[in-house]
Amino acid sequence: MRFKEKISVVKASRVAKQPPRFFYLLHFMVLSNLTVSVAQAAGLPATDELTLESIVVRPQSQVLIGIADSASEGTVTAQQLKARPLLRPAEVMEAVPGMIVTQHSGGGKANQYFLRGYNLDHGSDFSTYVNGMPVNQVTHAHGQGYMDLNFLIPELIGNLRYRKGVYAAEDGDFAVAGSARIDYVKSLDTPFLDFTLGEYGYKRFLGAGSHKFGDVNVLAALELVGNDGPWDQSENLVKRNGVFRVSSGNAYEGYSLTAMAYENNWTATEQVPVRAIENGEISKYGTFAPTDGGKTHRYSLNGEVAKSDEKGRWKANAYLIDYQLNLFSTPSGLLDGQHEQADKRLTWGGQVAREQDINLVGKNSTLDVGVQLRHDRMSELGLYQTTNRVRDTTTRKDEVDQTGIGIFSNLNTQWNDWLRTNVGLRWDGIKSEIKNKGGEFNINNGGTGRDHQVSPKLGVVFGPFDKTEFYANWGHGFHSNDGRGSTATTNAVDGSSLERIPLIAKAVGSELGVRTQLLPNWHSSLTFWQIALDSELVYIGDEGVTEPKGGSKRRGIEWSNYYSHDGLILDADVAISHARFNVPSNGGDKIPNAIPVTASLAVTHDTGGQWFGGVRTRYIGAYPLEETGALKSKAFWATNLKLGYRYDKHIQLSLDVLNIFNSTANDIEYFGASCTNAEGAGCGGGEGIEGRLIHPLEPRSVRLGLRLSL
Template identity: 25%
Template sequence: MNPNLPSTNVNYYRSALKRFLAFFISFLACLALNAQTIQKGIVIDAKSRQPLQGATVSVVGQPELSSVSDAAGAFQIRTNESLSTINVSYIGYKTMAYEVQPGKPLVAALQGDMVNLRDVVLSQGIGQQKFNSLAKVDLDLRPVKTTQELMRIVPGLFVAQHAGGGKAEQIFLRGFDCDHGTDIAVSVDGMPVNMVSHAHGQGYADAHFVIPETIKNIDYGTGPYYAQQGNLNTAGYVGFSTYDNISNNLIQVEAGRFNTIRLLTLADLLKKNKDRQSAYIAAEANYSDGPTINPQNFNRVNIFAKYNQAISNNTRLSLSVSGFKSKWDASGQIPERAVNNGTIDRFGSIDPSEGGNTERYNANLLITANLSNGYTLTNQLYYTRNIFNLYSNFTFFLNDPVNGDEINQGEKRHLVGYTSKLARQRFYTNTMVSTQYGIGFRYDATKNSFLSNVVKRRFLNYIKSGDINEGNFYAYVQKQLSLGKFLLDGGLRIDHLNFNYHDRLSSIQSPGRSRTIVSPKLNIQYTVDPTFQLYVKTGKGFHSNDSRVVVANRGKEILPAAYGADLGINLKPIKQVFINIAAYYLYLEQEFIYVGDEGIVEPGGKTRRYGLDVIARWQFTNALFANANLNLSKGRSIGEPKGADYIPLAPDLTSTGGIYYKKKTGLNGGLSYRFIKDRPANEDNSIIAKGYFILDGAINYTRPKYEVGLAFENLLNEKWNEAQFATQSRLLNEPASVDELNFTPGTPLFFRAKLAIFF
């Protein structure tokens, strides 16, 4: 210090320096606080007062600052200053702007509006959620009446029905013939649809207990990249979610060709205080003779009820119950030679005694609590009772030239499961960390899962009969870090499965088997700007083998793994256009082929697939939309000679799309198409499953109190094969068997009219 300065000046400068340092430190602290301003809130439907999951929350002028509301509608978002404005948007709702109010939770009550593609946003904080938004757009534009149509909402997913509309559809996705669910996990409100070690196929996923009008959104993903998804999630997963409540009562009548009729009703049971409690019930009845010469006599009855209650300000309860019963006759698969030589008509039958009946009853309880430490805890308990009975004849007189080869498959199953999820979002400096922990189990107890020989539905003898007990215990952790323009998503899942089978036809029993598998996941997303996004997905998944095969094979090949990777881009060149392009690779340690008439799961060996998926959505005007999906895939068996390494029925080129005109009132309608290319039906490509192009259409006139409409399927009246298989069969009095294409005919031109009344 300068000794020539007076002491009073020294004290003055010292005091001034202290004040300056205090001010500077306070200024920096304010900057830090401003940089770390956290706005919390909840997004709800203004009319129903129910939370909206998947709403996008973003800071105006700073698209890199964004968040997504969770299952309880809650969100947290970081802003750079306390005077920021945030936008809250959700598909089918008006976008709202709110001023940030630090320390005061925001309640964003959104008003319903027309669907708009501008609400599908690209930002660093939003990953898989954008595809859920696309599904909501598609679902709003294409109101569906069957579970087949629901499944077709998923880009790249094809379905085929080949038992008179009564059993689960055959599913195709990403170069997989998933059979009835072997390589795709399906759920409704978090409750599994798939039935492991089922009498008719591994992962059997019969979703016909779903009433389409109760579905508010469809969550889907391709590949084994998601920690929340476990067994059977190799090609992908589909998760349906139902409305928590409804705004209007509905009575609807539909009638169409082939003596088709459908009755539907939805009733709102609690109209007041919907932010505290709500309840509704839905019911439908269906009947159709179908296009076949022998009437299908198909009938199905569904009922669904859901109740929601706010137990406290931080805890919500949701309880749903449903019941489903179906019965039908089927004309079955028919051989090409029988049609070509005039033995039967294309819509005829070799064995008209096929068909069956099935029932499913569900109870699903969820309790969601927002804890004081910022965590959200969700506990779910579900129970299913399933009854299944099916008569089929694939080979006619190949094995038994006297009685024929008709078989009967059946089972009665109890399924119980529990899942607990703990989730939280936190900010560390400029990094948002989303964490989710999960544990759970499912237990399947099946009594008398059987396969028997029958003649015209009359029992002859058992081929297989036994009791199956299978348990799946699992735990997972998922971490998502938002780092500037990067979004890092990592997960680890552990599954432990127990398999037990009691053979009723044998005095010697094999011991149960168990196995554990660990499945890591890592996904990285980079947002260049609001119009361009890159991502890489990697992960390991698995599908389990049938318990009967596991026990018989002494635990070998229990849990073959699937290893996959995606490289993709998301584009929004303009606000009304969204494009996704993804290249993928998938290696499967063991392909499973279910041979129903033999009662076995046949190993298909190692396989690999690679391909390209393209998703495109356009909005030309406020009311005119178009979409297109293109899916290319090449799949081959590993270790087989070239030319004999085809994967039977694996699609290599599919496309779906359409154009739609949608307004709240007045005329609405659209045209949609689906295309699948010819593909190999057997390993050496000597038998071809024929491709097809189908065009559907619909037109409706909507008013606030009613709606009338007309829907068409197969407008061009194409002759097409729905389900197709390379099958060795023998007809009555044929000297030898023939290996050729067997198929079920696709529906010809079909139309139905509807009248809906809202009140």
């Protein structure tokens, strides 16, 4: 959620430079080499016969030494997530070192994400894929990159692979702070039924199982969730979620076809002014808007296939997603009243890639080349003023067709026992066609926006030296801006003039890092990173306009640790970041809601015996609420606990205690203008009264679970 701020529009400096010529020359040589290999495979004449040895230089294992392309990437296993206590499905993302997940509204809305000094809002600078399908939504009614992960079923996650920074050629739009790829399992050891009951009306049912028919695995799962929450007005959340998957083979030779269906309805308690709580107008868990909330659905079908040969493998996927959101919010109390953001779209696309073993100047190498395509057909993209969820007037309504194409290549070369390199090159093109369908001041905001970018990448790895490797990475990346901003010349709210905004905001990043195995079973990584972003342009869904925020620079340090032995898994990390605007505004250069310090410690233990469990605590440091940094949030710790007992092989009991020490901190804090019931809708001369707005942590709650294995 974004709030109205009195800011000066600053022109961002162009930090992205043209890539060096050697990137183009090198990739031309490599692609030519690949063409020779393909010609030989087809029986066509070639001047030289290639004799290759297979080499793996990519992160396809849990071992940290010898397979990663950067110090800040990794894989989270199902075993790590199995005994981790979760308040919300999207909290699986907190397994990414340094990632923080919060919420400022109801349980059906996308979470807030924070990483590397970025307030990612609902996902604007971190890209996520589930079973090969993109989750981030382009040109979204509420916010660019909207990443709703409420459809995740944590028990089905097989692994979560993450990368930070802009260094992977496979990653395109939104992969500025990083990216994650979540894959579901293809089969389960045994079918099960889960029943969970908790305080505040929480109830959950999950039934899942799989069966093998010859070489074909069939998996099915059904999840039903209800929750009222601790709020004064019941959340009335009702979630329905299903998965059906057919698969065979493995990641190198096989296929999968997955159908998913997710629906959610809820009533939201938004952030509220602190002064209304302090003067007793409402309680800490109160609200001024009894009809905020919404409904959403996500129906999808995707297929993945992999085929290997003597030189490498092909992999391809295709997806179709039917998505809709109707979100009702009163973000500033009575200041602007309630509005509805409506998003109805059909998204389709896919990827075809080839992983090829080649010989480069006598050295064993692996080359990836691929093409990605995504098209979003948005039949309704609207902003409406409403009363109790009934539309009164149309601020803006559009139909949008947006297409993105990405072409990438990535070359990994092992030069000798202690040196390997990773060279990538990516091209992206975006086209957005806007058709105005409603709104008094929206009639001239249609048209076509286009933009493209070339993104070179480079990584160098030295080692291993006594189970230690050193990394250096550099690259270009980007996030797209809302397509409506690329054609709009008029503010849809008041008719004032606007400048058109580029479709792409460029980023340049670099990092130095080290991975080491300090002791048997203990792996540690230390990373120093920095990133510059052309412009933090964002689409303000609450106002129907794109707002220039100016260029920014961030830098930081991350220390991550992983220990595993005899059923014990320990994850510990600390992240420190420094985030600043290039040009000060509103009296300062601090970036609001950029968290400077985070830390977490997760310990799980499961030897397969009767008892198992886990505990996780996280720390969020105080962050600036406005550009001067004079106003800050309050730092806090929060801890969750899970304890389980296997009565026998068919019956398992569990106890989750969330926010075990009953921290009274706030899940999120903002600074902005608002009006309360006592102040009236016209408070502050119609401009509202500025102050802190908060959404509190949910108080301590207990959930009891029963699993019946069939």
